[in-house]
Amino acid sequence: DAGVTQSPTHLIKTRGQHVTLRCSPISGHKSVSWYQQVLGQGPQFIFQYYEKEERGRGNFPDRFSARQFPNYSSELNVNALLLGDSALYLCASSPTGQGYGYTFGSGTRLTVV
Amino acid sequence: KNEVEQSPQNLTAQEGEFITINCSYSVGISALHWLQQHPGGGIVSLFMLSSGKKKHGRLIATINIQEKHSSLHITASHPRDSAVYICAVGNTGNQFYFGTGTSLTVIP
Numbered sequence: 001d002a003g004v005t006q007s008p009t010h011l012i013k014t015r016g017q018h019v020t021l022r023c024s025p026i027s028g029h030k031s032v033s034w035y036q037q038v039l040g041q042g043p044q045f046i047f048q049y050y051e052k053e054e055r056g057r058g059n060f061p062d063r064f065s066a067r068q069f070p071n072y073s074s075e076l077n078v079n080a081l082l083l084g085d086s087a088l089y090l091c092a093s094s095p096t097g098q099g100y101g102y103t104f105g106s107g108t109r110l111t112v113v
Numbered sequence: 114k115n116e117v118e119q120s121p122q123n124l125t126a127q128e129g130e131f132i133t134i135n136c137s138y139s140v141g142i143s144a145l146h147w148l149q150q151h152p153g154g155g156i157v158s159l160f161m162l163s164s165g166k167k168k169h170g171r172l173i174a175t176i177n178i179q180e181k182h183s184s185l186h187i188t189a190s191h192p193r194d195s196a197v198y199i200c201a202v203g204n205t206g207n208q209f210y211f212g213t214g215t216s217l218t219v220i221p
Contacts, residue, residue, distance in 0.1 A: 033209060042117075042199055042211040056209075090156060092209075102146060102203070104156040 004093050004105035012111045013081050021076040021108045025093030029103070031055070032074040034066055035090040037107070043090055049074055050096065078110075086112045116140050119200050119212035126219050132187040134215045136200030139181065147174050147185045148199040150214065156199070159185070190219045 005024040013019050025032050031050040035043035048056035049068035063079045072093075078085055088107045118137045126132050138145070147159045160167050160174040162183065167174050171190075176183040187194055200212040 035209070035211070042213040043201075044211070045209045048209070102158060102161070102209075104148070104158065106155040 004091055004103050006089075006091050006105035006108050008108060009106065010109045010111075012113060015081055015083060015112055017081050017112075018077065018079050019081060019110060021078075021089050021091075021110070022073065023076070023091030023093075023105060024073045025091075026103055029093035029095055030072055031094045031096055032068055032072065033092045033094070033102070034074070034076045035092070036060070037088040037090060038084075039087070046076065081112045083112050086110060115212070116210040117200055117202055117212040119215050121215060122213065123216045124218070126190050126217070128191060128219055128221050130190050130219075132190050132194075132217065132219075134185045134198050134200075134217070136183045136185070136212055137181060138183075138200075138202045138210070140202060140204045140210065142202040142204055144203050145176055145183050146201045146203070147183075148201055150197040150199060159198075187217075190217075192219045192221050195219050 004026055007022045023032055033048040034046040036046055037043040045058040046060050046064055047066045052068045066076045068074045088109050090107045091105045092102045094102045116139050120135050144161050144163045146161050149157045149159050162174055162176040171188045173186040195218050197214040197216050199214045203209050
């Protein structure tokens with residue numbers, strides 16, 4: 001079985017631009033969560049989706065948004081990029097999002113210049 | 114104050130040593146995870162615990178729900194164990210909190 005797939009693996013954007021990151025969960029997993037990991041720090045929770053509905057939101061500005069599609073894949077969108085948005089963005093899928101069975105993707109490394 | 118605290122932040126050990134990494138949390142949890150992150154960023158889930166103790170190879174994870182504390186032990190450490198080990202908790206409100214990680218270096 002394929003694991004959690006994230007794309008792209010790396011990208012470079014300019015301040016003010018918009019970015020879309022994608023995540024495909026493990027087959028059968030209905031929950032996807034997004035995390036931001038700034039260099040040298042632990043990951044920070046951004047969003048959790050379950051059955052296409054937002055179930056949790058971390059302390060991130062409205063420039064960050066996400067959605068989950070009927071096939072349970074997910075997109076994370078960030079508008080008006082700032083230099084401080086440079087980070088590794090991790091996606092994790094789980095069967096129900098109830099704190100167990102999480103599997104992480106390898107992440108998307110975003111650099112904002 | 115962070116919801117999840119790990120110690121130590123950095124750890125250097127000689128090959129073969131027994132290693133312990135500690136995690137304390139302050140939220141009600143549905144499960145606690147120990148994760149391993151290698152350079153380059155990919156994260157591997159090592160254990161998921163809601164009670165007691167789990168063992169996988171040379172790795173042992175324990176949790177004390179009453180004390181809100183968990184430990185990850187590595188027996189007979191090896192240089193390939195060098196990585197960042199992260200404690201993370203999923204709470205009953207569908208949020209997930211991470212510790213800042215423990216950077217382990219095992220010297221041959």
